[in-house]
Amino acid sequence: MAELLSNPVFGISVSIAAYAVGVWLNKRLKTPLANPLLISLILLVCFFTVTGIPLEYYNEGGDMISFLIFPATASIGMSIYDNFDLLKRNLLPVLGGCLVGALSSVGSVWLLAKLFCMDDPILASLLPKSVTTAIALPLSEQNGGIPQITMVAVVIAGTMGAVLGPTLAKLFHIADSKVATGLAIGCSSHAAGTSTAVQMGEAEGAMSGLAIGICGLFTVLLSLFFKYLL
């Protein structure tokens, strides 16, 4: 049995099965709260706790999937290229907005974490939390954070933006500007929020998508100084 379960096909197939259930439930329930990643995580955690199958067996296949995050992140470069005309036309608001977005996120996380007297590994895990998972994880790891805690924070920010994006835009009086709404959603809640921005309109969606890459890049540059913040 051990030999069978430690074959990579086991980890890969249970991952796909759990994710398929997540996508199905997401379509059924029609709410961003039913996040497919979150659902598959809960299913798999229950599965491994109940069966007692060691995680090392699962990781034989899981690591192969995780490896693909590298080329997948590289391909985000194509979506920046796709939106490059839009970037050129709105150069000042996009670059300025994303810089402010990255600074305010990192700054507010740092301030609150210090107020809460959080330990350094937790602080390092939370600092990159408003950018897309693919960019947040290596930044967290690089500075001694725990990627899984980063994922929790990234998913919270993303889900909040996806659910509350339109409401927040009205609340903060930015709903009258599509560019401001799109960039605010993209900078605060990355790809998950972008899925909602796309539903709000083409301009909001494109701006939000652009913010994933640009705000991500600014956060990477800021992360070079994270070690002085810890």
Add this chain to the structure above:
Amino acid sequence: MKVLWQVGILFAVCFLAQGAVELLPFAFPASVLAMVFVFLLLLTGILKKRQIKDLADWFSQNMAFLFVPYSVGIIQYFDLIRQNLFGILFISAVTMLFTFAVTGWAVKGLMRLQQKLERGHEHG
């Protein structure tokens, strides 16, 4: 065959980024540098969009799935998360609202500035 070429091209760019990162004097994620490389190669026309499009689209449609195995590792950190649960939830939520508001207001201000600059340009 077409997809195989696309895998080859994208992985080669990743390999270059990995090599470049090791030469840098500071820590920088190779995947993010590879993202910048892909953007620059497309912009300069060295790489054509059709040479990576199918693969890049597939990745962006299935991005969330790739994080499933990583997320399962959370089992090992349950205790640590429980000890810091309130802080993690509170900070994640409050900073999200703050980032949203500040970014939105900054963009509105900058757009007014841009309009003013453009108008000044026309009249001047």
